[in-house]
Amino acid sequence: MKTLKFGGTSLANAKKFIQVSSIIINKVKNDQIAVVLSAPANITNQLENIIKKCIFKHSIPTKILITIKKFFLKLIKNIYILNNQYPKEKITEKITIQYKKINHLLYQIQSLDKCPDKIYAEIICVGEILSIHIMKALLVTLGYNVTVLNPIKLILANSNYINATVDIDKSKKRFQKLNICKKNIILMPGFIAGNESNELVVLGRNGSDYSATILSICTNSHTCEIWTDVNGIYTSDPNIISTAQSLSEITYQEALELSYFGAKVIHPSSIKPLQYHNIPCIIKNTNNPNHPGTLINNNNKNNNDIIKGITYLNNIILIKIYSTKNFNIEKISHKIFKYLYNNNISIYLLNQSLSINTISFYVQENHLLNIKKKLEKIFNKEIQKKLLEPIIQIKNLSIISIIGNNIKKYNINIIKKICLSLEKFNNKILEVSYNTSNISLSIVLNSINIINIVKNIHDFILNKTISINIFLIGIGGVGSELLKIILKQQKQLKKKFIQLKINVIANSKKYIINKQEVNLNEWKNEFTISDKIFNLEKILILAKKYGYLYPILIDCTASKYIANKYNKIIKSGFHIITANKKSNSDLLSNYVSIRKTANKYNKKFFYETHVGAGLPVINNLKNLIKSGDRLIKFQGILSGSMSYIFGQLDNGTTISEATKKAKKLGFTEPNPKDDLSGIDVARKLLILAREFGYSIELSDITIEQILPKSFETIDNKKIFLSQLKHLNNQFIQKVNHAARKNKVLRFVGTIENSGLCSVKIKSVNNNNPLYHIKNGENIFVFYTKYYQPIPLILRGYGAGNKVTASGIFSDLLRIIL
Numbered sequence: 001m002k003t004l005k006f007g008g009t010s011l012a013n014a015k016k017f018i019q020v021s022s023i024i025i026n027k028v029k030n031d032q033i034a035v036v037l038s039a040p041a042n043i044t045n046q047l048e049n050i051i052k053k054c055i056f057k058h059s060i061p062t063k064i065l066i067t068i069k070k071f072f073l074k075l076i077k078n079i080y081i082l083n084n085q086y087p088k089e090k091i092t093e094k095i096t097i098q099y100k101k102i103n104h105l106l107y108q109i110q111s112l113d114k115c116p117d118k119i120y121a122e123i124i125c126v127g128e129i130l131s132i133h134i135m136k137a138l139l140v141t142l143g144y145n146v147t148v149l150n151p152i153k154l155i156l157a158n159s160n161y162i163n164a165t166v167d168i169d170k171s172k173k174r175f176q177k178l179n180i181c182k183k184n185i186i187l188m189p190g191f192i193a194g195n196e197s198n199e200l201v202v203l204g205r206n207g208s209d210y211s212a213t214i215l216s217i218c219t220n221s222h223t224c225e226i227w228t229d230v231n232g233i234y235t236s237d238p239n240i241i242s243t244a245q246s247l248s249e250i251t252y253q254e255a256l257e258l259s260y261f262g263a264k265v266i267h268p269s270s271i272k273p274l275q276y277h278n279i280p281c282i283i284k285n286t287n288n289p290n291h292p293g294t295l296i297n298n299n300n301k302n303n304n305d306i307i308k309g310i311t312y313l314n315n316i317i318l319i320k321i322y323s324t325k326n327f328n329i330e331k332i333s334h335k336i337f338k339y340l341y342n343n344n345i346s347i348y349l350l351n352q353s354l355s356i357n358t359i360s361f362y363v364q365e366n367h368l369l370n371i372k373k374k375l376e377k378i379f380n381k382e383i384q385k386k387l388l389e390p391i392i393q394i395k396n397l398s399i400i401s402i403i404g405n406n407i408k409k410y411n412i413n414i415i416k417k418i419c420l421s422l423e424k425f426n427n428k429i430l431e432v433s434y435n436t437s438n439i440s441l442s443i444v445l446n447s448i449n450i451i452n453i454v455k456n457i458h459d460f461i462l463n464k465t466i467s468i469n470i471f472l473i474g475i476g477g478v479g480s481e482l483l484k485i486i487l488k489q490q491k492q493l494k495k496k497f498i499q500l501k502i503n504v505i506a507n508s509k510k511y512i513i514n515k516q517e518v519n520l521n522e523w524k525n526e527f528t529i530s531d532k533i534f535n536l537e538k539i540l541i542l543a544k545k546y547g548y549l550y551p552i553l554i555d556c557t558a559s560k561y562i563a564n565k566y567n568k569i570i571k572s573g574f575h576i577i578t579a580n581k582k583s584n585s586d587l588l589s590n591y592v593s594i595r596k597t598a599n600k601y602n603k604k605f606f607y608e609t610h611v612g613a614g615l616p617v618i619n620n621l622k623n624l625i626k627s628g629d630r631l632i633k634f635q636g637i638l639s640g641s642m643s644y645i646f647g648q649l650d651n652g653t654t655i656s657e658a659t660k661k662a663k664k665l666g667f668t669e670p671n672p673k674d675d676l677s678g679i680d681v682a683r684k685l686l687i688l689a690r691e692f693g694y695s696i697e698l699s700d701i702t703i704e705q706i707l708p709k710s711f712e713t714i715d716n717k718k719i720f721l722s723q724l725k726h727l728n729n730q731f732i733q734k735v736n737h738a739a740r741k742n743k744v745l746r747f748v749g750t751i752e753n754s755g756l757c758s759v760k761i762k763s764v765n766n767n768n769p770l771y772h773i774k775n776g777e778n779i780f781v782f783y784t785k786y787y788q789p790i791p792l793i794l795r796g797y798g799a800g801n802k803v804t805a806s807g808i809f810s811d812l813l814r815i816i817l
Contacts, residue, residue, distance in 0.1 A: 001031065001032050001033075001034060001219045001220055001221040001222065002027060002031040002032070002033055002034070002221055002222065002223050002224075002225065003033075003034045003035075003036065003212055003215050003216040003219065003221040003223070003224045003225065004023070004024065004027065004033060004034070004035045004036070004212075004225045004227060005035070005036040005037075005038075005190065005208060005209065005211070005212030005224070005225070005226050005227060006020050006035070006036070006037055006038065006227045006286065007038045007208065007226070007227065007228045007229075008038045008039055008040055008041035008042070008043070008044070008127075009041050009228060009229040009286075010038075010227050010228065010229065010286040011037065011038065011039075011040045011041070011131055012040055012041040013040075013075060013078065014075050014076075014077075014078030014079045014081075014082060015078075015082070016286070017075070017079060017134060017135065017138060018079065018082055018083070018138070019286060019287075020135070020227070020286060021135065021138050021139055021142065023227070023286065023289050024139065024185060025139075025142065025144070026289075028144070028185060032182050032183075032184075032186075033185050033186065034186035034187075034188065034215050034216075034219050034221065035135070035185065035186065035187050035188070036188050036189075036190040036208055036211045036212040036215055037128060037131040037132055037135060037187065037188075037189060037190060037208070038127070038128060038131065038190050038191065038208040039125075039126075039127020039128050039130075039131055039191075040071070040075070040127060040131065043068065043071070043126075043127035044124055044127050044205075046064060046067070046068055047068070047102075047123055047124045047126060047127065048124055049061075049064060050064050050065060050068075050102070050106065050123070051106075051109065051115050051120060051123060051124070054106050054109045054110060054115070055109060055113070055114060055115055058110060058113070059110065060103065060106045060107070060110060065099070065102060065103065065106075068099075069095060069096075069099045072095045072130055072134075073092065073095060075134065076088050076091045076092065076095070076134060079134070079138060083138070083141060083142075085141045086137060086138060086141050087137050087141065090137065091133055091134055091137050094130065094133045095130060095133075098126050098129060098130055101122075101126070102123055102126060105119050105122060105123055106123075116161075117160075117161035117162050118161050118199065118200075120161065120162055121161040121162050121200055121201055121202045122200055124162075124202065125189070125191050125192050125200065125202050128189035128190050128191050128192060128208065129189050129192075131189065132148055132187050132188070132189045135187060136148055136187055139185055139187075144184075144185050145181065145183060145184045145185070146184060146185050146186075146187055147180050147181070147184045147185070147186050147187070148186075148187045148188070149178075149186060149187070149188040149215075151188055151189060151192040151193050151194065151211065152192060152193065152194035152198060152199075152200050153174070153194060153198065154171065154174050154175060154178075154194075154218075155171050155174075155192075155193040155194060155211070155214055155218075156170045156171045156174065156193070156194065156195075156196070157193035157194065157195055157201050157203070158195065158201075159195045159196070159197075159199075159201065160201065161199075161200075161201050161202070162201070162202055162204070163202075163203070163204040163344045164193055164195070164201040164202065164203055164204070166193055166203070166210070166214050168214060168217055168218070168273060171214060171218055172217060172218045174218075175218035175219060186219070188211065188215055189211075190207065190208025190209075190211040190212065191203055191207040191208045191211060192207075192211070193211075193214075203269075204269070204344065206267035206269075206270075207267075209226060209266050209267040209269075209270035210267060210269050210270050212224055212226060212270065213269075213270040213271075213273045213274050214273070216274065216277075216279050217273060217274075217277050217279065221279060222279070222280075223279065223280050223281070223282060224274060224279055224280070224281045224282075225281070225282045225283075225284050225293075226265070226266055226270075226281060226282070226283050226284070227284045227285070227286045228265060228283065228284070228285065228286065229285065229286060229287060230246075230265065230283075230285055231246045231285045231288055231291045231293060231294075232246045232247060232248075232265070232282075232283040232284070232285070232291070232292075232293040232294030233246070233247050233250060233255065233258065233263065233265050233266075233283050233294040233296075233309070234246050234247065234265075234309070235247065235308065235309045235310065235458065235462045236309060236310045236311065236454065236458045236462075237263075237264070237311075240451055240454070240455070241454065241455050241458050242516065243455075243458065243459055243463055243465075244458065245462070246291075246293075246294060247294050247308060247309070248292065248294065248295065249294065249295045249296075249297070249299065250294060250295075250296055250308050251296070251297070251298060251299070251405070252271055252272075252274065252275035252296055252297070252298060253275075253437060253439050254308050254309075254403055254404065254405070254439060255271050255281075255296045256268055256271045256272065256275070257401065257403045257435065257439045257440040258308070258309050258311055258403050259271060260346075261311040261312075261313060261348075261399065261401035261403070261440065261442065262311035262312050262313045262399075262401070263309065263311050265283050265294075266281070266283060266296075271296070274296070275298070278297075278298060280295060280296065280297040281295075281296040281297075282294065282295050282296070283296070306404055306405060307402060307403070307404035307407070307410065307461060307462060308403050308404045308405075309402075309403045309404075309462075310400065310401070310402055310403070310454060310457055310458045310461065310462065311400070311401050311403065312398055312399065312400045312401070312450060312454050313348070313364060313398060313399045313401075314364075314398050314447060314450060315364055315365040315447075316348070316362050316363070316364060316365070316397040316398055316399055316444070316447075317362065317363050317364070317365050317371065317393060317394065317395050317397065318360065318361075318362055318392075318393070318394040318397060318444070319360065319361055319362070319363065319371060319372065319375070319391065319392070319393055320358065320359075320360040320391070320392040320393075320394075321336070321358065321359045321360070321375070321379075321388060321389075321391055321392075322356075322357060322358045322388065322389040322392075323357040323358070323382075323387060323388050323389070324357070324386060324387055324388070324389075325357065326387070327357070327382070327387040327388070328357070329352070329357045329358060329359055330352075332359075332379060332382065332388070333352065333359055335378055335379070336359065336375065339374065339375065339378060340363070343366075343369060345363050345364075345366065345369070345371070346363065346364065347361045347362065347363055348361065348362040348363070348399055348442070349361065349362050349399070349431065349433045349442060349444065351433075362397065362399060362444065365395065371393075372391050372393040375391055376390075376391055379391075396446060396447045397430070397444055397445070397446060397447060398444070398445055398446070398447045398450045399442050399443070399444055400418075400442065400443050400445065400450075400453070400454060400457065401440050401441065401442040401443075402414055402440065402441045402442075402457075402461065403439060403440045404439070404440075405438075405439065406438055407434065407438055407439060407440060407441045408434060408438055408441075410441075410461075411434075411441060414441060414461060415429075415432070417457065417460040417461055418443060418457055420460075420549070421453050421456040421457050421460065421549060422445065422453060423602075424456070424549055424573065425448060425449040425452060425453055425544075425547070426448065426449075427445050427446055427448050427449065427453060428445065428446075429443050429444070429445055430443075430444045430445055430446070431443065431444040432444075449544075449547065451547070452544075452546070452547025453547070455547050456547060456549045459549075460549075463497075464497050465494075465497045465498070465499055466497065466498050466499070466549075466550060466816065467499045467501055467548070467549065467550065468498060468499065468500050468501065468550045468552060468812075468815075468816050469501050469503045469543065469546075469548035469549075469550060469551045469552070470486070470500065470501065470502045470503065470504075470551075470552050470553075470554060470812075471503060471504040471506070471539060471542075471543075471551065471552070471553045471554070471574070472502060472504065472505050472506065472554045472556065473504075473506045473507070473553065473554070473555050473556065473557055473559075473562060474506075474507065474554075474555060474556030474557035474559075474579075474580075475505060475506075475507050475527070475556070476507075476556065476670070477666050477801035478556045478579055478801050478804045478805050478808070479554075479556035479805075480801070481801045481802050481804075481805035482554070482556065482805040482808050482809060483502065483505075483520055483523065484805075485805055485806065485809045486500055486502065486520065486809070487520040487521070489809070490520075493816075496817075498816055498817075500812075500816075501516070501517035502517055502518045502520060502523075503515065503516075503517060503518065503542070503546075503548070504518075504539055504542065505518055505523055505527060506534055506539065507534065507557075508534055508557070508559065509533070509534055510527070510530050510531070510532055510533055510534050511530065511532050511534050511539065512526050512527050512530045512532065513532070513539075513542065515546055536562070536565060540568070540569060540572040540574070541572075543572060543573050543574060544572070544573060548573075550575070550815075550816070551573055551574045551575070552574060552575045552576070552577060552812065552815060553569050553574040553575070553576050553577075554576075554577045554578070554579075554808060554812070555576065555577070555578040555579065555580045555583075556579050556580070556808070557580055558580060558581075558582065558669065558670055559580065559582070560582045560586075562580060563578075563580050563582040563583035563586065564586075564590075566578075566583055566594050566597075566605070567593060567594060567597045570594070570597045570598055570601050570603045570605070571597065571601060573601075573603075574603065575603050575604040575605070575606075575815055576598075576603070576604070576605050576606070577604075577606045577607070577808055577811045577812060577815070578605075578606070578607050578609075578610070579607075579609045579610070579804055579807075579808055581607075581610045581680070581683045581684065581687070582683075583607070584607055584610055584683075584686075584687045584690070585682075585683035585684075585686050585687060585698055587697065588690070588695055588696070588697055591690060604814075604815050606811035606814060606815065607687075607811075608807050608808075608810060608811050609804050609807035609808055609811070610683075610684065610687050611638060611684045611687055611688060611780075612638075612778050612780065612794065612796075612798045612807075613640060613778070613797065613798045613800070613803045613804040613807050614796070614797065614798070614803040614804065614806045614807035614810070615778060615780070615794055615795075615796045615797075615798055615807070616794070616810070617688075617780055617794055618687075618691065619814075620792075620794065621688070621691050621692070621782075622691065624782075624784065624786070624792075625691070625692065625693075627786075629784045629785050629786045629787075630692075630784060630785050631692045631751065631753065631782065631783075631784055632753050632783040632784055632785065632788060633750070633751065633752060633753060633783040634688065634692075634749075634750065634751040634780070634781065634782055634783070635748055635749065635750045635751075635770070635781050636748070636749055636770075636778070636779050636780040636781055637746055637747065637748060637749075637770055637773045637777070637778055637779050637798075638681045638684040638685060638688075638749045638778060638780075638798070639675060639680055639681045639684070639747065639778070639798070640667050640776040640777070640778055640797060640798040640800065640803075641662045641663075641667040641668040641669070641672070641675040641680075641776075642675055642676075642681065642747040643747075643773055643774055643775065643776050643777050643778060643798070644658070644661070644662045644665070644667050644774065644775055644776040645658040645659055645662050645675075645676075645747075646658075646744075646745055646746055646747055646774065647773075647774020647775050647776075648661065648662075648774075649731060649735050649745060650735070650744050650745075650774065652735075654725070654728040654731070654732070655724060655727050655728055655731040656721065656724035656725040656727070656728055659672050659675075659676065659721065659724055660721060662675075662776075663721070665776070665800070666800050666801045667776050667800060670717075671715075671717055671720070672717070672720065672721065673707075673711070673714070673715075673717075673720050676706050676707055676724075677703075677705075677706070677707055677711075678703040678704065678705070678706060678747070678759045679703070681747065681749050681759045682698060682701045682703050682749075682757075682759050683698065684749065685701060685749040685750075685751065685757050685759060686698050686701060686757070688749075688751060689751050689755065689757050692751070694751075694755040694757075696755060696757065700757065701757040701758065701759060702756075702757070702758040702759070702760070703758075703759045703760075704758075704759060704760035704761055706727075706761070707727075708727075711723065734761070737763075738763040741763065741765075742765060742766070743763040743764055743765050744763070744764060744771060745761055745762070745763060746761070746762055746763075746764050746770045746771075746773065747759070747760075747761055747762075748760060748761075748762045748764075748770060769781050769791075769793055769795075773795070776797050776798070776800060777795060777796060777797055777798065778794075778795070778796065778797070778798025779793065779794070779795045780793065780794040780795070781793050782794075
């Protein structure tokens, strides 16, 4: 014998009923089958709603009642369309009988001006009764013999009409008297039982799982299968957490903890009886019947030290009751638990301390019950006599639970990771609790951003993968090259449990976004058709909205507007990697402010490419300073474009042609005027000087003017390049003058020990390290306390899209590795 239970989502429409009948028929081939059916999805909720409206509005909600009737009539009509042998008229009569029954009961509620529990129970189980009528007719039509069991006569429960508990032993004795043909399919409505007086009672919400458990035990089934709309039990709710994974096998105790703390696949009351009678339970998917699902059993083999899932409960209230020193809190604890039990209120994380005379516990908020007021009424005398303090109630809490064998082994790591997630969302742990069986660890926190927190904790602990969410602004040469590098390196980083995800790609006009990640093979097409207008404020909100734990904004623009927003970007939760020199070469106050903000919010602010593109200048310089070194003198060629241009002058190329070549090769700034004006080198020199601790402004740097004043008003790039030819002869004369002295011209940045900075054309001989620098190379010559008389020299290509993009990627690796 095997027992199957199908939930409401498995019976939501005609096609689903047909699908379930196919699963039943397939199972009959190997076993005798007993089947428990729930009401179709949302029917029980609608029936409850009818009762509430009837009480509060003092009238029968006919519209809702007709809607329910129409649903069932449409359902059987559609079954008939799929199977013209189906007895539609006969089942229509059954539906009409139940419709009239509900109507009659509603009149009783209206006349009484309340709904007795007995009537409540009779109304809300109608969905289950009709599911059985519909399925029996379908199976009979398909040629199978069906026996329908009456749970009111067979399943003995107590007299709690709406939350009954079953006496399984006595019920089993009743089942033993049955004589059902082994070829028959057994059907039984879920949710329903009977008391000693043969009155209908129901087993509480999700009671159909409980019915399946009882039927499995009473029929000596070797397996109980719970059929739902997911592939078993997951590590977390798959409807909310896309990375949740289905579990192949868990223990009863793990399943009990998962369900008790919020997992919705199977109800806690259903697991204990199965565990006691050692009946394996399999959670299966009606929409994917060939999937093996999740097996729940007592097998602990290969199950040690594995975390199985993360659950959460919302709308949690803390109740705290203090007594005075002269009153023992134990005297009232039984009254508290009696009240909670009678009202079907589950309690979580009970804490009773005799030393400080207090009881505290957590409950889920019930809008129909004000628990604090009810308890104050129960203990009114004790409060009046000041034996008890006024009851404390704290709302808007959540409980997150980590479930798995030997959970305490992981507690330090788990708590660290949880704290990191909570810090990101400005939340904190209010209480930590372990259960006695060492299966679960629970934390209590405020309900702020709870879903995003659960997502992050899940990925941290279960996936062991860190997701890095990148927002890229600027998709010119450097930004585009960076995307190519990221695409190429994603697989390698996945091996180290790091997922690089590009979520936003933007330029100054528009952007594209993908909550999961942008497809880097298709981003250009996506971007072309995007109609999202660039709005930095909207973009910054997304990191918090989607719960990204490691959002990084990469600025590949030359935009002063973006650079001026760095403080806001950091405050919005982002690390920053920037190729935009305007941030570090702005006013000293802004330079200092960005660093203060980054330190305050514990965010990285990396800008290696500001000075030497892909060369590790900034990082090495910082390490020097940390080691106690100090600058004596610096000189260098800080611009790849000027390195290339002046190298071309050595070969006899004119200044105008050399500049055009440099721009074509991607060496120059977007506007070459920035290079030839010396302002780009000055910015880099300013950054170096500030890194060494000199408090200077850009205006403090002496720049030798290469360009005549007439060039200052030229902003158009094409006009600027065309006007450069007027400087050709001037530069030819300078080059020839240097050559006669066996020297070459180089565009050099210098920092003196005093902090004096200058950018100028210098003639250098072949003994100078700068002599051989050309073709886009950069060189940085540091004379320091540690490096003299032989200086520290960093040399390499310092310009070009690929080199700069690789420098940005190096900064990215420094954040994530």
